[in-house]
Amino acid sequence: MRRKKISYFMAGAGLTVLIALSLNFTTPNERYFEITKNLDIFATLFKEVNAYYVDEVNPNQLIKTGIDAMLASLDPYTNYIPEDDIEDYRTMTTGQYGGIGALIGRMNGKNMILMPYEGFPANESGLKIGDEILEVDGVDVTDKNTSDISQLLKGQAKTDLTITVKRFGVIEPIEITLKREKITIDNVPYYGFVDDEVGYIKLSDFTTGAGKEVSNALNELKNEGAKKIILDLRDNPGGLLMEAVNVSNVFIPKGKEVVSTKGKVTDWNKTYNTLNSSTDEEIPVAVLTSSRSASAAEIVSGVIQDYDRGVLVGEKTFGKGLVQATRPLTYNSQLKVTTAKYYIPSGRCIQAINYSDRNEDGSIGKVADSLKSEFETTNGRLVYDGGGIDPDLEVKPQNLAPITASLIARGLIFDYATMYYYEHENIGDAADFTITAEEYNEFVDWLSDKEYDYTTRVEKTIESLTEYAKKEKYYSDIQDEIEILKTQVFHNKEQDLKQFKAEIKEILESEIASRYYLRDGMVEASFDNDPQLQAAIEVLRNNGGYKEILAKATE
Known part of the structure; x- marks a missing residue:
């Protein structure tokens, strides 16, 4: 990877940009002085460290470490994106890249094909799940990490590459030559039926086109006889705000408020309404949520709940009610910065953590229950802010032994x-x-x-008991009992x-x-x-119970 040298002048130029951005805000004169003073301190400190530190330092890495630490003190979502990472960031937001269309990962010290996606070069060329990747275009990758291999596999569409793999049951390595293509990652990786009348749509991302994909899936399922729909948002990390609006628009009519954003820059405050006629405003809907459903996934979940458009089944969502925007920086880099909090139609913000209110040690906590406020859905059901979206029907996922x-x-x-x-x-x-x-x-x-x-939890508990008993000098008194417990519960x-x-x-x-x-x-x-999926099916089958959930006010 080609690295760029950063001179003192470059660092100064970047700092000048930060000053210019800061001056866009109306602040007291004292604030101007503090900004200028601290940037000057940082620039001179950097120069002195670079000149006199005992070992050679990498200016690039030193500056990035400082930037990352500074932004980490704000929240986890405000990030610096250097030029080298811009393409990966673009892939995250668009769902598109040039490559072979396969998920790779490391398994037992080997780099493996974990999933070739149907219709893309990896699958079409015959790569299989479980193939161990040995070489890419003649480069030995057995000791490389998956991110490095991913970069080798990516490239301009229509360019050739050769992958050498070891396959189960085949002695000699296999060489496969294929052509990279423009890969579009599906927001809806699967849709189908879970019984004769209940359709199922898995929405895994909110990149460009998510709303259209959900609408198309719903129409196809209805054409094949679906009378009820499950929208699975579990583990969906979110994505583009406008796609949250578009997905919501599949189920609610034109002109309805979906989300509003409010931040320090009042000119950026905005209310987002649905722009088109809905795909279906009547079909019964169950939305599956998990503790890792976040951001745009929470907007859609909250909209469905606030308008009593469907029943939420599963777990409380993550609680990310913050909006990010990207700002261009010098040298083709970007800043992804939190600019606002979002509010769903009932008026609630579901942000679970107040990053601006830290403890003395720098730690943060979730919003206390005593600080949460009540809001009402269209039908008068009580809902709450400050901690994610609570499901209408809580169902825990299966815990693995x-x-x-x-x-x-x-x-x-x-x-x-x-x-x-x-x-x-x-x-x-x-x-x-x-x-x-x-x-x-x-x-x-x-x-x-x-x-x-x-190690089972019971074993861990006994180990902890033994440790504390020794520290507090009770071990000799209960040693026999502990040993009996160990023999009884050791897996x-x-x-x-x-x-x-x-x-x-x-x-x-x-x-x-x-x-x-x-x-x-x-x-x-x-x-x-899947206990959560089965619960959603049961709710949809019981029409009376479905309506009762949406009509009954929470106590």
Whole structure:
């Protein structure tokens, strides 16, 4: 990667830009003086460190460290984007890049193809889940991290590259030549049916076109007989504000307020209303939310709730009620800066953390319940600000047992699914696929010589008890009891593989299905074992219960 030298003059130029930006705001004369004084101190300090520090310093890295630390003191979302990272940032906002269309990752010390996306070069050229990446255009990548490999795979559309992979069951490495294409990451990676009348739409991002994708998916599902819809926003990190408006517009009519933004620069305060006729204002809707549904995903969830347009099922959302804008800086870099808080139609802001009100040690806490205010939905239901969006029906996700989490983290379920794929020609429909008791026992036998371990919460509690007992000099009094507890609760792999067979089997089936049907197969195979999804289906099936939730005021 080509690095640019930063001279003192460049640092000074950047600081001058910061001064110029600061002067755009009406502030007291004392504030002007403090800004100028501190920027001058920073510039001279940087010069002295660069000149006299005992070892050579990298001016680029030194300045970036200072900038990053300064911005981190504000909030996690205000960031400096250097020129080298602009393309990645553009990919995040547009969902587009030049590449092969595959998710890669490191598994057991190997760089693997985790998911080739259907219709893109990786899949079309024959790359498979579980292929180990050895070389890219002759460059050995076995010891490189995934971000470096990703950069090698990306490039201008229509350019060729050669990938060398090691495949399960094949002795010699395989060379695959393919052509990069313009890759557009789907905001809606999957839509389909979860029963005869209930359609399902998974919305994973809010990049350009999200609203159109949701609308198209809804229309297709309705044409195929969908009478009710589940919109899955779980783990959706958000994205473009206007796409939150567009997705909301799928379900609510033209001219309705979706979100308003309010910040220090009053000229930037704005109210965003829906601009088009809705796709469907009547179809019953259940929205799935999780603790990692954030930002634009929370706007859509909040709009659906505030207008009583649908029922929210799942967990309280993350609580990110802050809006960012990008500002151009010198040398083709950018600043992503928090400019406002957003407010949904009921008037509430769902920001969970007040970053401007820090404790003396610099730590931050969430908004206290005593400071939260009540608001009302269209039907008069009580809702609250200051901590994310509360679901109408709370359903916790399935918590994995320690042994299951260990098998996933160690890549053992991943590896076995790959082996299963090459030993079985087909599995039938993904939604109906199950492994037999005999096949599960074969998996258990395969694990017998594999390295994996885990610690249960009970074991951790006993370890903590032992530690405190020794510190407080009670250990000799209770040592015998602690040892008895250890023998009774210390995990037994063989026993745990039996006790948690159902959940391990579910995860394994979903992973195996992905080998045959890629992302769609993984999603469909998980439907029956998803408690939040099943709760949403049940709510939609019970028309009376659905209406009661939307009509009943919260106490």
